Amino acid sequence: MAGRRVNVNVGVLGHIDSGKTALARALSTTASTAAFDKQPQSRERGITLDLGFSCFSVPLPAHLRPAPGAGPEPEPEPRLQVTLVDCPGHASLIRTIIGGAQIIDLMMLVIDVTKGMQTQSAECLVIGQIACQKLVVVLNKTDLLPEGKKQAAIDRMTKKMQKTLESTKFRGAPVIPVAAKPGGPDAPETEAPQGIPELIELLTSQISIPTRDPSGPFLMSVDHCFSIKGQGTVMTGTILSGSVSLGDSVEIPALKVVRKVKSMQMFHTPVSSAVQGDRLGICVTQFDPKLLERGLVCAPESLHTVHAALISVEKIPYFRGPLQTKAKFHITVGHETVMGRVMFFGPAPDSLDREPVLDSFDFSREYLFQEQYLCPGPDPAAAHAAEADEKAGQVSAGRCPRQQWALVEFEKPVTCPRLCLVIGSRLDADIHANTCRLAFHGVLLHGLEDRNYAESALPTLRVYKLKQKHGVVERVLDDHSVIGRSLFKKETNIQLFVGLRVQLSTGELGVIDSAFGQSGKFKVHVPGGLSPESKKILTSALKKRGRAGRGEAAKPEEAERPEPAQPVGLSLSFKRYVFDAHKRMVQSP
Numbered sequence: 001m002a003g004r005r006v007n008v009n010v011g012v013l014g015h016i017d018s019g020k021t022a023l024a025r026a027l028s029t030t031a032s033t034a035a036f037d038k039q040p041q042s043r044e045r046g047i048t049l050d051l052g053f054s055c056f057s058v059p060l061p062a063h064l065r066p067a068p069g070a071g072p073e074p075e076p077e078p079r080l081q082v083t084l085v086d087c088p089g090h091a092s093l094i095r096t097i098i099g100g101a102q103i104i105d106l107m108m109l110v111i112d113v114t115k116g117m118q119t120q121s122a123e124c125l126v127i128g129q130i131a132c133q134k135l136v137v138v139l140n141k142t143d144l145l146p147e148g149k150k151q152a153a154i155d156r157m158t159k160k161m162q163k164t165l166e167s168t169k170f171r172g173a174p175v176i177p178v179a180a181k182p183g184g185p186d187a188p189e190t191e192a193p194q195g196i197p198e199l200i201e202l203l204t205s206q207i208s209i210p211t212r213d214p215s216g217p218f219l220m221s222v223d224h225c226f227s228i229k230g231q232g233t234v235m236t237g238t239i240l241s242g243s244v245s246l247g248d249s250v251e252i253p254a255l256k257v258v259r260k261v262k263s264m265q266m267f268h269t270p271v272s273s274a275v276q277g278d279r280l281g282i283c284v285t286q287f288d289p290k291l292l293e294r295g296l297v298c299a300p301e302s303l304h305t306v307h308a309a310l311i312s313v314e315k316i317p318y319f320r321g322p323l324q325t326k327a328k329f330h331i332t333v334g335h336e337t338v339m340g341r342v343m344f345f346g347p348a349p350d351s352l353d354r355e356p357v358l359d360s361f362d363f364s365r366e367y368l369f370q371e372q373y374l375c376p377g378p379d380p381a382a383a384h385a386a387e388a389d390e391k392a393g394q395v396s397a398g399r400c401p402r403q404q405w406a407l408v409e410f411e412k413p414v415t416c417p418r419l420c421l422v423i424g425s426r427l428d429a430d431i432h433a434n435t436c437r438l439a440f441h442g443v444l445l446h447g448l449e450d451r452n453y454a455e456s457a458l459p460t461l462r463v464y465k466l467k468q469k470h471g472v473v474e475r476v477l478d479d480h481s482v483i484g485r486s487l488f489k490k491e492t493n494i495q496l497f498v499g500l501r502v503q504l505s506t507g508e509l510g511v512i513d514s515a516f517g518q519s520g521k522f523k524v525h526v527p528g529g530l531s532p533e534s535k536k537i538l539t540s541a542l543k544k545r546g547r548a549g550r551g552e553a554a555k556p557e558e559a560e561r562p563e564p565a566q567p568v569g570l571s572l573s574f575k576r577y578v579f580d581a582h583k584r585m586v587q588s589p
């Protein structure tokens with residue numbers, strides 16, 4: 001009786017032609033229906049177009065066995081099954097690469113040792129940092145290195161890769177040289193691959209069984225779908241969360257159908273149940289397999305279809321250029337990629353340092369609108385400027401909040417699990433430009449399911465813009481009122497601002513009382529009265545500036561006007577909530 005099998009998924013990622021498929025083939029003893037570029041189009045184009053699955057198994061290493069006596073005696077010869085997820089390398093297939101990266105526990109980054117890091121190697125490394133916990137670098141094609149200099153070249157490339165990993169969470173990850181297909185495509189099949197036993201040894205030592213959580217809602221990422229005459233439709237895939245058993249009902253959200261599980265197999269072996277991390281084929285009552293080339297299957301009603309979402313967002317450092325509000329990105333949500341428009345916002349200035357929350361969105365808080373994603377300022381001087389700005393409630397790029405969010409509005413609705421991974425990228429960027437197209441990543445904190453979310457949900461999203469206007473005191477009317485100017489345009493309807501508070505640069509608080517004349521001037525009431533210093537500044541020597549000199553009578557508001565020795569400023573600041581249909585001006589209490 002074959003021992004219990006523990007399955008782990010190892011991704012094979014890297015730049016196109018680095019030898020991923022050759023490596024998967026060299027490692028595997030069992031291949032699934034669509035491994036090793038079997039599809040006709042793959043053969044035609046000589047590249048991998050879709051995820052390929054194959055596996056090998058080794059005795060379960062000691063470090064993965066339960067401690068003696070810590071639970072039921074392990075079955076005879078428990079085995080570690082390593083499922084290889086062979087990903088495409090071509091730049092245009094990055095959506096598939098991202099989908100593949102979300103079902104793996106460890107990533108092999110395959111590097112052509114004669115070329116080193118290439119554009120998609122870098123993008124795969126970025127995806128790995130977002131979606132994986134462990135990484136092994138495989139330097140492939142060592143047979144191409146000139147005999148006498150092989151070890152030196154391998155050592156040099158190993159050092160280079162370790163330096164590249166230095167600034168990532170994979171610092172210190174192992175680097176191993178192999179030749180998956182020595183002599184290349186024309187070499188005879190008999191030419192043995194080099195370094196494979198050592199690689200298997202390394203993978204086995206690096207692998208830790210991720211905690212499988214059978215309790216979550218059942219969710220499986222389907223990568224292939226085909227019919228079996230007289231039996232039904234088979235979906236092969238990897239379980240992302242929860243578990244499934246014979247007889248369960250499962251939903252195919254993309255087709256809005258529910259089906260019963262008739263039978264299940266793991267690599268050609270019938271099973272009656274399976275849990276998160278397992279790779280298997282599920283046979284359900286017939287539906288047309290062409291309708292579901294790839295997608296999700298889940299516990300009924302466990303996914304939601306959203307038209308927009310609130311995500312926690314982090315910029316990918318290698319992405320060049322700002323992340324602008326209102327910009328459009330390719331948004332990968334779970335396993336789907338659609339176009340979406342983003343609006344960035346951050347915490348109110350008094351909660352910049354609040355601990356990031358990655359499992360929910362707090363609608364009770366206020367947030368500050370941002371024209372763009374804020375990055376840590378380049379120079380310490382910015383911090384001082386930021387302090388001053390902060391008092392005014394504006395967070396400048398110098399002080400980077402610990403968490404930022406984005407409202408993402410999708411061009412078409414997306415079906416996804418709660419709290420799933422979100423990646424924003426510029427996939428329309430020139431794939432030959434050596435730049436990282438992955439722009440940001442995050443977690444989907446709250447999905448807006450209502451098509452009319454703009455009316456039903458957004459008004460509850462308290463994102464505000466801070467508005468500030470500055471003018472000056474033109475003159476004093478009496479101890480409790482002054483005339484201000486240059487704060488409003490002539491055509492502004494000042495009535496809208498009556499009752500709002502203004503701050504005098506001499507410290508007093510004023511309230512806008514009414515318009516004054518037709519030229520945008522206004523009267524300010526100073527409830528606490530002007531301080532003696534303010535009065536002194538404001539009522540400096542009168543300057544004869546009437547019209548007497550020209551024989552004309554001065555108009556009442558143009559009577560003698562004291563020009564203050566130094567201008568006393570008037571500043572008006574208020575919030576406007578981005579989604580407030582009434583565009584009210586609100587001043588914090």
Ligand SMILES: Nc1nc2c(ncn2[C@@H]2O[C@H](COP(=O)(O)OP(=O)(O)OP(=O)(O)O)[C@@H](O)[C@H]2O)c(=O)[nH]1
Nearest residue numbers: 016017018019020021022047048089180181184185
């Ligand atoms: N000399 C030599 N050639 C190799 C080796 N491994 C792969 N190749 C050749 O490199 C080419 C690409 O190999 P693949 O395995 O298809 O590369 P890939 O990374 O899967 O390519 P994509 O899936 O299209 O990104 C083929 O011609 C292989 O025969 C190796 O170790 N040595």
Ligand SMILES: [Mg+2]
Nearest residue numbers: 020021047048
């Ligand atoms: Mg390939």
